[in-house]
Amino acid sequence: MFPAMDISTSALVAQRTRINAISSNVANVSTTHNERGERVPYQPKYVVFEADESIGAHGAAGVKVRSVETLDVEPRWKHEPNHPDAVQEGPHKGCVAYPDIDMMIEMTDAMQAVRAYEANLGTMEITKDLELQTLRILA
């Protein structure tokens, strides 16, 4: 009975990691410098899931984060000649490199992650009910 709880918990953790990545992407939608202070726009991150056979028993599987991928995409060029980060020469003269993050996609992903999180919470409620009912044989 207890593996069911562990499986749902693994999914909660995985979905929360995904929400963290999405939050990071949304928060850094206008970030023009990386963490080392270099003039590189923020690169969006995406979480990849994998079935985790070590958690479940008898063929049931949990889930774990396989990797967090950083997407190296062409920046979104915006013409802002007075911006301190504007490019001085070349084809993108007077433009600022912003991360190419699609808000629509990020928000859809966030909603999906929240729904999946809720579904797993629902599963946990049922698991708890089964365990509680079983323990009631004693009473």
Add this chain to the structure above:
Amino acid sequence: MLNSLFQSTTIPVLQEVINFAQLRHTTLAGNIANMDTPGYEFRDLSVEDFQERLQQAIVQRRQSPAVRSSGEPYHSPGELTAEISDVPHTILRHDRSNVELEQQVTEMVKNQMQHNMALSIMTNQFKLLQAAISGRA
């Protein structure tokens, strides 16, 4: 003595039903957990298969009642392993995953009801035994 006491009720059978329901619930929980895992194909324990085997065990018990001791299960849970079910009417999505949330939740709730039903019958049987032992209901 105790052995024949429990053998005369359906408690051992209900015990198997409850064990199976709990195992199946774990499998279904795994499916919901892997809702967004690319390439995951949903798994299930075959209810028909279980019921068939349980029926065989019951028939066997009726024919030779004294063979089993009361604590011995009809089958070990280790024999049951979730298999990737090949239900044809599911959509295989672009990430090669075919988990349908609604279907899984429905199965889970059905399983829960079956589990709780077996449990209430079992509780009643225990009460019945209690009444028989103490002489009052």
